[in-house]
Amino acid sequence: MHELSLIEALIEELEKQNELNKWGKVLKVNLKVGAMRQVIPEVMTFAFEVSTEGTFLDGAKLELDIVPIKWRCKACGNEWDEERATNGGLCEKCGSIDVELLSGMELEIESLEVEDTDVTES
Amino acid sequence: MSRKVSVRKSVFAADEQYAFKIREMFKDKGILMLNIIGSPGAGKTTLLEATLKSLPFKAAVIEGDVATSRDAERISKTGTPVIQINTQGGCHLEAHLVWKALQDLPMEELDIIFVENVGNLVCPAEFDLGEDYKVAVCSVPEGPDKPLKYPHLFFRAGVVLLTKVDFLEHFNFDKELFWGDVKKLNPHAAQLEVASPVGKGMDAWFEILEKWLVEKRR
Numbered sequence: 470m471h472e473l474s475l476i477e478a479l480i481e482e483l484e485k486q487n488e489l490n491k492w493g494k495v496l497k498v499n500l501k502v503g504a505m506r507q508v509i510p511e512v513m514t515f516a517f518e519v520s521t522e523g524t525f526l527d528g529a530k531l532e533l534d535i536v537p538i539k540w541r542c543k544a545c546g547n548e549w550d551e552e553r554a555t556n557g558g559l560c561e562k563c564g565s566i567d568v569e570l571l572s573g574m575e576l577e578i579e580s581l582e583v584e585d586t587d588v589t590e591s
Numbered sequence: 592m593s594r595k596v597s598v599r600k601s602v603f604a605a606d607e608q609y610a611f612k613i614r615e616m617f618k619d620k621g622i623l624m625l626n627i628i629g630s631p632g633a634g635k636t637t638l639l640e641a642t643l644k645s646l647p648f649k650a651a652v653i654e655g656d657v658a659t660s661r662d663a664e665r666i667s668k669t670g671t672p673v674i675q676i677n678t679q680g681g682c683h684l685e686a687h688l689v690w691k692a693l694q695d696l697p698m699e700e701l702d703i704i705f706v707e708n709v710g711n712l713v714c715p716a717e718f719d720l721g722e723d724y725k726v727a728v729c730s731v732p733e734g735p736d737k738p739l740k741y742p743h744l745f746f747r748a749g750v751v752l753l754t755k756v757d758f759l760e761h762f763n764f765d766k767e768l769f770w771g772d773v774k775k776l777n778p779h780a781a782q783l784e785v786a787s788p789v790g791k792g793m794d795a796w797f798e799i800l801e802k803w804l805v806e807k808r809r
């Protein structure tokens with residue numbers, strides 16, 4: 470359900486970009502997904518497969534690159550990874566509550582693989 | 592043969608721009624905007640109805656639902672300007688939808704805008720609408736384990752409202768567990784217990800609204 474709306478937003482953004490860039494046939498979409506984004510990878514790729522049918526992305530493969538959750542303490546600079554989604558809690562080193570998220574919320578189109586139509590030699 | 596093209600663009604790049612625009616606009620106008628999030632049936636609309644009946648500020652409401660304008664009709668009865676957004680299946684509101692709805696509100700006359708998000712504990716919390724605070728609404732019948740099961744909303748909320756506390760004894764609800772988990776996830780959030788249909792806890796809620804509004808206009 471949630472994955473479906475993310476995929477719809479992804480397709481919409483790619484369609485917009487394709488108007489400008491005229492990519493032609495897209496073979497693969499490399500998407501960075503932060504671990505805080507609450508997505509199930511299989512559901513994402515399934516939703517992509519279903520939703521791209523009949524669009525210029527039909528047949529393209531969705532490749533997910535999961536970005537780990539990283540927090541940083543603004544008081545002492547301490548950085549740490551977190552397995553689960555939390556608010557970072559307190560800094561383990563200095564106990565400060567002033568922590569910021571460095572990564573984990575990404576939903577970024579990293580790159581595409583498109584069919585190369587300009588190639589004349591083999 | 593294939594070639595690789597670099598894109599490096601957030602899927603929500605356009606939407607994030609709208610959230611930014613909304614925040615800038617309300618900074619200028621000194622209007623407080625709240626994003627109200629909770630499960631379907633948690634009591635979001637009921638809380639708004641009770642709030643609007645005696646709120647000493649000028650308010651407007653944006654209602655987000657998958658379908659129907661039922662909630663907007665309920666709000667309308669309090670005499671408050673309200674705009675309904677139907678997401679047509681979408682499970683959360685996005686900033687561009689709110690931006691569009693805002694164009695139909697009498698902005699110059701307002702102090703507070705309440706946005707009731709689509710009933711859903713999962714993803715509305717992830718989408719910035721340009722609000723000042725997220726308001727987490729969780730009701731006693733849902734059980735006390737929701738904060739740990741759906742941490743996203745709770746750790747981003749400015750206030751957590753436990754609603755339907757008139758049901759406490761019927762549901763064997765472990766309040767200490769609930770508030771303990773909320774505190775672990777988010778030590779900053781204000782904690783309130785309300786039963787809005789009978790007026791319980793509403794004074795503390797109004798105090799928070801007033802404090803936020805004063806801070807916004809300082």
Ligand SMILES: Nc1nc2c(ncn2[C@@H]2O[C@H](COP(=O)(O)OP(=O)(O)O)[C@@H](O)[C@H]2O)c(=O)[nH]1
Pocket residue numbers: 629630631632633634635636637638710754755756757758785786787788
């Ligand atoms: N007893 C009691 N019922 C409530 C309370 N708040 C909401 N309700 C009821 O819960 C149901 C769902 O409330 P509603 O505001 O529509 O939930 P929403 O989906 O979160 O907007 C309605 O029948 C309300 O009358 C409360 O504090 N106490």
Ligand SMILES: [Mg+2]
Pocket residue numbers: 635636637662707
């Ligand atoms: Mg409602």
Ligand SMILES: [Zn+2]
Pocket residue numbers: 542543544545546547560561562563564565
């Ligand atoms: Zn530290």
Ligand SMILES: [Zn+2]
Pocket residue numbers: 470471474681682683714715
């Ligand atoms: Zn959603």
